[in-house]
Amino acid sequence: MAQHDYSDYWKENLKLLARCMVIWFFSSYGLGILFVDQLNIYQIGGFKLGFWFAQQGSIYIFVCLIFYYAWCMNKLDKKFNVNEK
């Protein structure tokens, strides 16, 4: 059987992964840890902003991020005709 070349599919996947990792890193390590003191100057409701990202915001972003990745990958699978049938 002829070997297909899936390298373009893989490259697009890696690009998507890199994009997601930037968001993942920024929302937790960035907003929740590294810049927490700067953000704590601001308040939303009764929360200091940095504290909120560390204990709430980052988790919401993680959930959305996984669904976003799954959605993009399903599109990518179809585009390269490698989706399961």
Place this chain on the structure above:
Amino acid sequence: MDLKTLTYIVVGATFLLYMVIAIWSRAGSTGEFYIAGKTVSPLANGMATAADWMSAASFISMAGLIAFSGYDASVYLMGWTGGYVLLALFIAPYLRKFGKFTVPEFIGERYYSKTAKIVAVFCLIFVSFTYVAGQMRGVGIVFSRFLEVDVSVGLLIGMSVVFVYAVLGGMKGITYTQVAQYCVLIFAYTVPAIFIALQVTDNPIPQLAFGSTISDTNINLLDKLDEIVVALGFNEYTSGLKSKTDIFCITLALMVGTAGLPHVIVRFFTVPSVKDARTSAGFALLFIAILYTTAPAVGSMARYNLINTVQPGEIGTSEGNLLYANRPDWMVRWQQTGLVEFEDKNNDGRIQFYNDQNSKFTDQASKYGWQGNELKVDRDIMVLANPEIAGLPNWVIALVAAGGIAAALSTAAGLLLVISSSISHDIVKGILRPDISEKNELLVGRIAAAVAILIAGYLGFDPPGWVAEVVAFAFGLAAASLFPVIFLGIFYKRINKYGAIAGMLTGLLFTYGYIEFFKGLFLKWLGSPWGENIASNWLFGISPEGIGVIGMILNIMVAIVVSHATEKPPQDVFDLVDRIRVPRNN
């Protein structure tokens, strides 16, 4: 109806439910026993994964940990959820495409090496037993407090229940009981949280409530909390004591460790397709997030309630503190378990609860006539005692007991299954007796599960002193050994067996050595810990909890260097990697 009878009824009813599910979903083949025949829907698997993951520690201990350490406890919140992003993006879909039964099986095939497989089995068993001992202890605590039976009797009951559905049902039985257990535990966690949120702030949604104002005032709860804890000599609730480097490393070690835990990874082998594996990871984190975003709300309100109870009046006035004779019922009850202790150091008949370890606060405290902190509250009771502290009805308390047991049992069962399948499938079938029949392999799996339950029960009954300390090690180990080789196995074709084995051993030994050096694990008879466990002694200021990150980096570097210095992996390994990278190919 009194609390004890009610608790028996609620806990008994949940046990009955688990049994019925177990009998209905018995496993008939190895495929069903190991991976539920790949027929679990992504939504059900998401719930099962959430129950599998959220252990006695998440349910019972985490909110208490947050209550007492405030911002610093964010490492657990971010670490134990952010790991799912890594799992969903880098591990789960590819191992699902691989389509076999266990994690060591993947490592063995990808690195064409029995040695690599054995090292992986060793890591898996160590990590899993560490964990399971903690679950069994959690079951014991809940039983002894709420059903007033001996810890050992409680353990035996818990072991028998797990025995029935793990041994009979295998992964299939475990999956569907975990779905039921998720429903029980999330209901038991959120209901009291909503009640307490209403009492403290008038806002019924816990996630919003702890950012709201305290009932009948216009002061924000967190601002008030910061103010009173500082006035009692504690550290401000919304900021931390740990260094940024350490927070960073602990969070990363927990995330990577989470993504490398075999009992979580293997859950994604049970769904029908790669696409389902991706979606299912999203559902899993969504279900986990419901508890993990509620926990910090519970933590802050529990801390506020506790301080308000013992310090009803102005701080520093002699009438400001609660009279010991007037202490509430829950305190009396928990004192019987030894998890709440009181000692009247200044003989004034009142309870003083403050931070006597803070040298800057000592003068202030002695001016108040305080001679040391008089109340010790074990942080593990915060969630269990919370409904009592808030004066909630008995059925809520009974529900919390059932929830704690569900959290512990579901995690224990998942762990016991990966232990038994790596013994029956990786060691017996994979190495010792490759020609074993499916029927006999299934029998070996069941026997291994039974033996694992007995060992786990023993560890829970008589926990060696080091159980608590090795939890950090379990995550460090998963982060420094299992995660990097799985990740590199998928994303870096050139890594060969020498690189993988050298990398795993480097990560393992380094992480183990560092924790042994500062905390002491198995070599106490040789005088460990050898180093004082304080920040100024740590390598780059990283605590033993966070050192898995350095172990992981070393693992990856060694794996790359060694692989490039030795021959390329064979062609069929390249083909294997190509195959798992794409959902459908020929």
